[in-house]
Amino acid sequence: MANIHDVAKLAGVSIASVSRMLAGENVRSAEAIRRAITDLGYRPNASARGLRLGKHHSIAVIVPDISNPYFAALVRGIEERVMTQGFRIVVASSDEQFSAESELLGNLIDAVDAVAIVPAEEGDRTRRMLADLNKPVVLIDRTVGDEPGFDLVHVDNASGAKAAADYLLSLGHRRFGIISGRQDTVPGRVRHQVFLQTLADAGIQVPAEAVKIGEFSRDFGRRAAQELIDNPTGITALFVGNNTMAQGALLSLHAAGVSIPGQLSFLCFDDFDLAELLPAPVTVISRPAIAEGHAAADLLLERIERFGSPNQPPLEHKVLPVSLTIRQSCSAPASN
Amino acid sequence: MANIHDVAKLAGVSIASVSRMLAGENVRSAEAIRRAITDLGYRPNASARGLRLGKHHSIAVIVPDISNPYFAALVRGIEERVMTQGFRIVVASSDEQFSAESELLGNLIDAVDAVAIVPAEEGDRTRRMLADLNKPVVLIDRTVGDEPGFDLVHVDNASGAKAAADYLLSLGHRRFGIISGRQDTVPGRVRHQVFLQTLADAGIQVPAEAVKIGEFSRDFGRRAAQELIDNPTGITALFVGNNTMAQGALLSLHAAGVSIPGQLSFLCFDDFDLAELLPAPVTVISRPAIAEGHAAADLLLERIERFGSPNQPPLEHKVLPVSLTIRQSCSAPASN
DNA sequence: TCGACAACTGTAAACGTTTTCAGTTGGAAG
DNA sequence: CTTCCAACTGAAAACGTTTACAGTTGTCGA
Numbered sequence: 001m002a003n004i005h006d007v008a009k010l011a012g013v014s015i016a017s018v019s020r021m022l023a024g025e026n027v028r029s030a031e032a033i034r035r036a037i038t039d040l041g042y043r044p045n046a047s048a049r050g051l052r053l054g055k056h057h058s059i060a061v062i063v064p065d066i067s068n069p070y071f072a073a074l075v076r077g078i079e080e081r082v083m084t085q086g087f088r089i090v091v092a093s094s095d096e097q098f099s100a101e102s103e104l105l106g107n108l109i110d111a112v113d114a115v116a117i118v119p120a121e122e123g124d125r126t127r128r129m130l131a132d133l134n135k136p137v138v139l140i141d142r143t144v145g146d147e148p149g150f151d152l153v154h155v156d157n158a159s160g161a162k163a164a165a166d167y168l169l170s171l172g173h174r175r176f177g178i179i180s181g182r183q184d185t186v187p188g189r190v191r192h193q194v195f196l197q198t199l200a201d202a203g204i205q206v207p208a209e210a211v212k213i214g215e216f217s218r219d220f221g222r223r224a225a226q227e228l229i230d231n232p233t234g235i236t237a238l239f240v241g242n243n244t245m246a247q248g249a250l251l252s253l254h255a256a257g258v259s260i261p262g263q264l265s266f267l268c269f270d271d272f273d274l275a276e277l278l279p280a281p282v283t284v285i286s287r288p289a290i291a292e293g294h295a296a297a298d299l300l301l302e303r304i305e306r307f308g309s310p311n312q313p314p315l316e317h318k319v320l321p322v323s324l325t326i327r328q329s330c331s332a333p334a335s336n
Numbered sequence: 337m338a339n340i341h342d343v344a345k346l347a348g349v350s351i352a353s354v355s356r357m358l359a360g361e362n363v364r365s366a367e368a369i370r371r372a373i374t375d376l377g378y379r380p381n382a383s384a385r386g387l388r389l390g391k392h393h394s395i396a397v398i399v400p401d402i403s404n405p406y407f408a409a410l411v412r413g414i415e416e417r418v419m420t421q422g423f424r425i426v427v428a429s430s431d432e433q434f435s436a437e438s439e440l441l442g443n444l445i446d447a448v449d450a451v452a453i454v455p456a457e458e459g460d461r462t463r464r465m466l467a468d469l470n471k472p473v474v475l476i477d478r479t480v481g482d483e484p485g486f487d488l489v490h491v492d493n494a495s496g497a498k499a500a501a502d503y504l505l506s507l508g509h510r511r512f513g514i515i516s517g518r519q520d521t522v523p524g525r526v527r528h529q530v531f532l533q534t535l536a537d538a539g540i541q542v543p544a545e546a547v548k549i550g551e552f553s554r555d556f557g558r559r560a561a562q563e564l565i566d567n568p569t570g571i572t573a574l575f576v577g578n579n580t581m582a583q584g585a586l587l588s589l590h591a592a593g594v595s596i597p598g599q600l601s602f603l604c605f606d607d608f609d610l611a612e613l614l615p616a617p618v619t620v621i622s623r624p625a626i627a628e629g630h631a632a633a634d635l636l637l638e639r640i641e642r643f644g645s646p647n648q649p650p651l652e653h654k655v656l657p658v659s660l661t662i663r664q665s666c667s668a669p670a671s672n
Numbered sequence: 673t674c675g676a677c678a679a680c681t682g683t684a685a686a687c688g689t690t691t692t693c694a695g696t697t698g699g700a701a702g
Numbered sequence: 703c704t705t706c707c708a709a710c711t712g713a714a715a716a717c718g719t720t721t722a723c724a725g726t727t728g729t730c731g732a
Contacts, residue, residue: 001470003718014682019720028680041468046446047386048718051687056383058426058447066415067626069609072408079402079429088444090394091427093415108424110382111394132377134337250613273405273608277586279615290403339688350712355690364710384688387717 002040010036058088059300060108062117064096064216070243070270070289071118074140077293078116085301087113096120096216102129109133113307114300119144122185136303138296142186151299152317153292157190157269160285160322161239164267165198167283167324168237172332173265176206177235179224179245181216188216191241191269210235221248229256236265236333243270243284250278265330269322281327288320295320338376346372394424395636396444398453400432406579406606406625407454410476413629414452421637423449432456432551438465445469449643450636455480458521472639474632478522487635488653489628493526493605496621496658497575500603501534503619503660504573508668509601512542513571515560515581517552524552527577527605546571557584565592572601572669579606579620586614601666605658617663624656631656 008015011032021027021034022044036042050056061078063071079089090108094101098121105115114136119126127144130137138151168176178195181188192213196206210233212224221240228235229252240246246268253260260266260280271286295318306312344351347368357363357370358380372378386392397414399407415425426444430437434457441451450472455462463480466473474487504512514531517524528549532542546569548560557576564571565588576582582604589596596602596616607622631654642648 005718015719016682016721017680020681023720026680043442043446045387045718047383047392048687049720050383051381051387051689051717052719052721054687056447065412066402067405067408067412069403069405069408072403072405075427076401076403076429079427083428083440083443086443088426088428088447090424091411091415092419092424093412104419106379107419107422110379111392111424247610247613250610254613272610274583274586274610274614277583277590277615278610278613341688351689352691352712353710356711359690362710381688384717385690387687387719388689388691390717 001045002042003045004042006040007033007036007042010040056111056113057086058090058112059297060105060112060115060117061089061091062094062101062104062108062115062119063091064094064118064120066091066093068244069273070287073289074118074293074296077290078297079293080290081294081297082301087301094120098123098126101126105129105133109135114138114304116140116296116300118142136300136307138299138303140292140296149315151296151303151315153296153299153320154186154317155287155292155320155322157187157322158194160269160287160324161191161194162198163322163324164239164269164285165195165202167326168239168265168267168330169199169202169204171237171265171330173237174204174333175210175233175235175237176204177210177212177228177233177238178206178241179212179214179221179228179238179249180241181214181220181245183213185216187269188241195239207233209233216242216244218244218248218251221245222252223248225249225252226256229253229258236263237330238264238266240266240268243268243272246270246282246284247272250282254279260329261331262334265333267330271325276327278329280329282329283327284325285322286325287322291320337381338378339381340378342376343369343372343378346376392447392449393422394426394448395633396441396448396451396453397425397427398430398437398440398444398451398455399427400430400454400456402427402429404580405609409625410454410629410632413626414633415629416626417630417633418637423637430456434459434462437462441465441469445471450474450640452476452632452636454478472636472643474635474639476628476632485651487632487639487651489632489635489656490522490653491623491628491656491658493523493658494530496605496623496660497527497530498534499658499660500575500605500621501531501538503662504575504601504603504666505535505538505540507573507601507666509573510540510669511546511569511571511573512540513546513548513564513569513574514542514577515548515550515557515564515574515585516577517550517556517581519549521552523605524549524577531575543569545569552578552580554580554584554587557581558588559584561585561588562592565589565594572599573666574600574602576602576604579604579608582606582618582620583608586618590615596665597667598670601669603666607661612663614665616665618665619663620661621658622661623658627656 004015004018008018013029017027021030092104101120116138118141124145140153180192183189214220267283269285271284275282340351340354344354349365353363428440437456452474454477460481476489516528519525550556603619605621607620611618
């Protein structure tokens, strides 16, 4: 592989001139250098440049699972924005495990300039680990501790959960079930609490046996719905905290022959592919995954720019709107 | 950030000893060095190491679109395998465009040791571009030219298409429609041709107006199915070449009120989330995306190991099996 | 013709590693 | 007590850049 010395020799100048011309400065022999570069097929060595400048033009993106469509879309959004600025993204999946996450980050951190992460855990050890990185960090979808100290990109979980409850109430439902994700995450907690609180404000209590809390996984959704089926609680509407759990729940409900919305109105957070094609197209609270990626990337690029300099921009907390997408999985409760 | 000199000084040895102990060699003062390393929180600088060794411990993964679930799963598979060997993956989406692809690769190539790619185009210019990289390359799902000169990981498209045709024939169908993806890609071409050939071998011709060829996109699937609906051809079975087109086709079919499998049997290549939850759970030819990722990663790691040495392992072409997953979207044709 | 000055150029140091090469150490064998 | 050798050690070079610094040009005005 040709290096800068080869180019300089062929062009009859010093390596400094080559470097300068590459950096866009004015150089007398620009033409000769350009020709030498193409003749040799020269490409600057990324490691050498990284070593010298302490920059890598790379961003680590850590998500719980890249094969989850929501996270895949998020990554896509980050990628789109970041690529235009000449940055690369290094992707890794944490499987929702702090240990995996911190190990990954340990491996990646030395090769990147910043980190975009959907943290597996929102506890303080995650915050400390991220702070120790000493690089720009943006938290997406979740947070860490009360004073994270990083830029945040969230969606408006509270409004979404409230909209869901209000919509179901307006249809006349009074007996609700809820399947929620981990309560040690912002989306899990906020969606859960706001949904229940909105009902409480309307004077409605959700019976404990109709409240299921667990992992954000398809499998948990399936099990939770199965329990609801096995121990009838008389609920007429079910709210599910995210798309993967929703898919699992639909599997159980479908297998048990529960008619939607005939016997049960169904509403979940997060849109998903084909939601509109199901026997009862699913009404959802949808969120802008790509836009979340864009927002996160913008924040990060900005912060990378100024990192180390005294005048840091203040921490930002971007909250993106969600919207209620009404399809056909909800109706007035059967009057019995 | 502490560097190796700091560690050496604190441990009272030379930097060579630190480096050696890190490399696992026997060193008298190992204990002191270990302590110094933890005390200082020392982490070797990746750029410096990369510069010195000419290795980056990174692999570029280029797919048409990371937000497509199949590619996301593929990436996940690669990631799983590669991480265990201490490698990172740098991900980028080409949007099925050669120009984007070659630009991306231009940006990434200097920072990686190898490339796993689902090429946007299978033409010779792609082959040349990849060959010029002068690094290990594995092609996934598609190929480039007749003599690619790279390792290949494919699924058995021919068997899959034949199984699809045989199954529909066995149900008694005689009038078929087909929606296929780009014919300048292996999956597009093989699935298309083998399906039609299998029918031809059974003495059945598919009328030209029931053959739709276009992009591997949801949008094309939707349009193609719409055309089929608008200009009735009397077909009783429809084969669709991949999952995104299938989803589009289902959208049109559903909107037009075509009953599946009552009026039309439906079968497609690639499984997809929720296929089993649709009004008529879709029968598919499914393929092992994660396993494809594993296979690609293994091939690449092997080749990185030996790259540059004289005894290169011979090129491999791994073909993974697909399977017919029978659900409920196909039945015997209505007898009329 | 000279000096001043802008515009450019080249040398060399630095970034943080790994590894070669030429020692140094210490223990065992004589 | 010597000698030998295995086992370790350290100095220094190298990887390919960028950039501070100290020139070197060439032009213009006097």
